[in-house]
Amino acid sequence: MSGSVIEGSYLEAGRGEGFWPWLKSWIFTLDHKRIGVLYLVTVLSFFAVGILLGLTMRLELIAPGKTIVEADTYNALFTLHGVIMIFLFVIPGIPAIFGNFFLPIQIGAKDVFFPRLNLLSWWLYVTGAVLAVIALFTGGGAPDTGWTFYVPYSVRTSTNVSLAVFAAFVLGFSSILTGLNFVTTVHRMRAKGMTWFRMPLFVWGSYATAWVQILATPVISVTLLLVIMERVFGLGLFDPARGGDPVLYQHLFWIYSHPAVYIMILPAMGVISEIVPTMARKTIFGYKAIAFSSLAIAFVGYLVWGHHMFTSGISDTARWIFSLLTYLVAIPSAIKVFNWTATLYKGSIRFEPPLLFVFTFIFLFSIGGLTGLMQSALAVNVHVHDTYFIVGHFHYVMFGGTAMGLIAAVLYWFPKMFGRLIPKRPIWIAWAHMFIGFNMLYFTMLVLGWEGMPRRYYDYVPEFTTGHVIATVGSWILVAGLVILAVTLIKAMRKGERAPANVWGGHHPGVADRIAPDPRELPRGPGHHDRSLRLRTCRSPRLRERGRSGGIMSMAVAHAGHLEEHRDPTGSRLGMWLFLVTELLLFGGIFLLYAVYRSTFPEDFHFAATELDVLVGGINTLILLTSSLTMVLSIAALERNRRREAVIFLAVTIGLGLAFLVIKGFEWGGKIGHGIFPGSATLVDRTPGENIFFGLYFGMTGLHALHVVVGLSVLGWMLRRITGKLSRTAHLAAPGATRLTLSDAGDRNLWEGESDDRVAGVEVTLTYHEDEELQEKEVTGLENAGLYWHLVDVIWIFLFPLLYLIT
């Protein structure tokens, strides 16, 4: 970004100090804007990789038979294209880039609520991406299952599915952390006066998305973990030969992956809702309708996953119910489109490049939406299922919708992020290429699919050749447009004309305020406090009639450098509760499996459960309940500043946790000693239901034990932290010196003072007393660790009767 930096901007920090300090200043930054830029670079890089894979696939398909790659390679190509585009591009895309950058600014907050978690989220994203890349070249080679990892093939294939699935799991974790950070930020860090219905609509879109991230992602997490467990331990939960049901995997997969479609599209809709009123120079039409439709889409998105499974053998009742429910999604989506259109009506429209891409979004998304609506109808769906029609449809939604929305966001906010203007002419040229190429590529796919071309096929009958040639040529034109766009943006970043403070003449936070060129926006750590907040009411006479935000805002954050920062224990606990909710849903996925299989094999479950020792399970229950008591007593003691008591209670909690694990270990050992473990010869000879029961027993208690281990690690860390402050032995610095210093376990300098004792070498034991603020932080930390521990207990409270008692 040489030459791009405007003096004093957030982009400037770390420059001139050499490459490594500069790099470190970026990859360890806690500044939400810089984390947004980190995501911008990484997400778009993977977008480029995904495009290259797509191009290679298209080139292979230009003629029937082998063209440039073998069939196996083609399988790997479409798997990777899907995994990269879904997990590394469209899901994190807009929320991680623009949500991070603009959400805090738009609500008048100094940063997100958990800046460190935000950075961790980016690192998890990078880790997941690296693992996915490693999966290509290790194990049995690149995964060839398709991005859906459907069983039973994903369990049987020798390709490196386990690592790829684990990569997706890590990426899901990153997505969850972003979601809980945004929800907590919106609830706890809105500036005074930034009421719910003054929030910019991009914030509403990001908020609704964050909820889907929190509530849906854990289900895919446990599903992916189960695939790994199936591959490594052979639990048999999805293996029909052992009583498992592969269709249940599809349920679990789509319970996440359909709502994930809304993780992808909702933020893009938020972007459109920002750009349309600014460019129309009007207040948004139907602000509340658009805001609530985001929540409605998020909610209805949960009810429709079954339409991905109409041909998978689900019941007829389920098919018509899911078919009916699927139609519902069209309602909130249409509310948005109609309101955007109504906003443009009689507006003083500035036809700038962002609006061009907004129109492209509306046009292409409408085609994607309507072809989706067609698939709600069972009769149509059965015919076009797994054909190119589906591929064309979701590319109209994902590329025509989300990616065009992302490009619109880049064009709209680029001057704010980098302080430079983008030349318009090359954008028009890029757009023309993209629009023509896009429709040649994907509309042809719709036609090919309607004619019967199946998706994921390496070869095809000669009748489809013309369509494939048109689609492949279209892909070249589309990519040419993307290249022109990328070159234009990079050039603009380096040498573009300096942007004025308010490029588009809007009054939103994030548009009207100064960001990149503002020297006050230097990177900051949590220690930076600048609490003064000034909000300015800037209602124009034209807006007074409505007096509400959205579009041209009735309120703008006047000075981005003077924002409020108020992180409190309640917000911290809210973040923890949101995390606990994801854990509950993670176990919820496996409880769902239990419920289904129990209803399928009631007799077998009854018989198998009698083989578990109620006494052992009962003792472990008492141990965990007691550990919950000592945990809460430890917190109560710390609240009263009785540190020694707190330490003792915490140590007992850890001891009880370890005892639980030891007993569980003996119990497992006993079962394994009797030949009862997944895939054992003893179990194979028994009924399918018993196989499934023990698969669930090992899966559920194993996952629970893993949580106990994580909980114990957290508690151990808290114990060290509190014990470190219990008392300290301070040493005189040198003979005759009187200066004493006191550090905690983390070597933070907590106290300095003079000693009366002048004898060299004498150790002085000091009892440490926290100041109030530090103590509050410690109690909050212990409380959060305790919440996690109690959750482990709550889960066991249900596991115990389900596995040991319902006989």
Place this chain on the structure above:
Amino acid sequence: MESRPHIPYAQYITIWFALVLLTGVTITVAGLHLGQASIIAAILVATVKGTLVLRHFMHLKYEPALFKIVLMVAMLTLAVIMILTFVDISFR
């Protein structure tokens, strides 16, 4: 925590006694082999125990309404997921 009072140790110990007692109840009921009723009893007792831990040990009782809504939304989501899955499983 700013609004939460210091809760007496005795209150926590009472809750623990209740949890232990309920564990005894659930084991005893399971031993009676009541068929379907034992399943309902076990899940009911587990729900009561879970609620006690959530409300008292996890201090949900003292948290703002938002925390309860968060938990309810998660439970509702789980319920919807279960019901819709059983719409398939039960009618196959």
